[in-house]
Amino acid sequence: MSTLAFEGVSHAYGKLAAVNNVTLTVDDGELVCLLGPSGCGKTTLLRLAAGLEALQQGRILINGQVMADGRRDVPPEERSIGLVFQDFALFPHLNVRDNVTFGLRGINRPTRQKCAQSALKQVAMEDYAEAFPHMLSGGQQQRVALARALAPQPQLMLLDEPFSGLDVQLRQEVRDQALHVLKASGTATVMVTHDPEEAMFMADRIVLMYRGQIQQVGRPEDLYFKPANAFVASFFGDINRIAARVEEGRIRTALGNFDQGAAQEGDLVEVLVRPEAIKLLPSDSPAEAQRASGQVVAAKFLGRSSLIHLSVPDASTGLHLHVRVPGRFLPKDGETFSIGLDTSQAFVFPAKAE
């Protein structure tokens, strides 16, 4: 049985459709990331699951029980959820232990203390039980916030950009810990982020949203290698876009021919090619591997990889391509290369009607 289910959920603020007909399930123990650009409805969807926003349309179930269906609306404190928000605000006047026990009402004091102790242990903060929030680093505070949400052993954890207040290094450390804590607890989790890399790092499945609608749901590699549309393909980083038309059953571009796929004869299409899919070939590579040749316009070292800007001659002003090569590779401006392509990372979609 799924832990959380949205069935045809829509939500509007006035005329703005913030969430549009979302159907989605989150399985037991699964970590699902809601990913998408700012304003696409991620927080609204999470708030609906938490019961912080009154449901307007559809149904929400937790563990098979209807939480909201337009008539009924179970209040947040009765939904067995743990919440962590971006401004996770611990109570400044309570020490770490009391912050964590705060959510554990209705059970006796010794049991409460034991639950808090074990939740703090899960996030490796048991030595800080007496400390006050101002004495902790941002990362430690975030771990306490996670412990506070986990302590009541909720059925479902809902996290809204929980690491966004942390600097890059701390962020990586805390999310690594959070991933292991959440997985070890076995609690189904929905986490909001607008960072594709963070989603890939954390998620069993990613739900990519745009303008209130789900664009694609799947494992990180499904979205990366089998994007459902141009939005999905371009959301995971820099991508080359080549405009073309289907002619005589083929899509001819300056980067060679592509299969027409689902496109019809005469259709305008867009070929999207990831920068790492383009290969700069050694001069002695077989002719059949060479699809085009291009001239280096600029080359930049980016750390783990280098980015080469290439100009490839075409019928008009020339095609400008970005090519990503692992490690340090800095050819001189004006140098010419033959170009190969990993076609599994090139995607054909209908051109946007704009």
Ligand SMILES: Nc1ncnc2c1ncn2[C@@H]1O[C@H](COP(=O)(O)OP(=O)(O)OP(=O)(O)O)[C@@H](O)[C@H]1O
């Ligand atoms: N209380 C509100 N009243 C009116 N409009 C709202 C309200 N909350 C959100 N919106 C609007 O609804 C849309 C979706 O907002 P939401 O906060 O769900 O987006 P988000 O995906 O979480 O974005 P972000 O990544 O910036 O946090 C946005 O256009 C936002 O301006």
Ligand SMILES: [Mg+2]
């Ligand atoms: Mg948000």
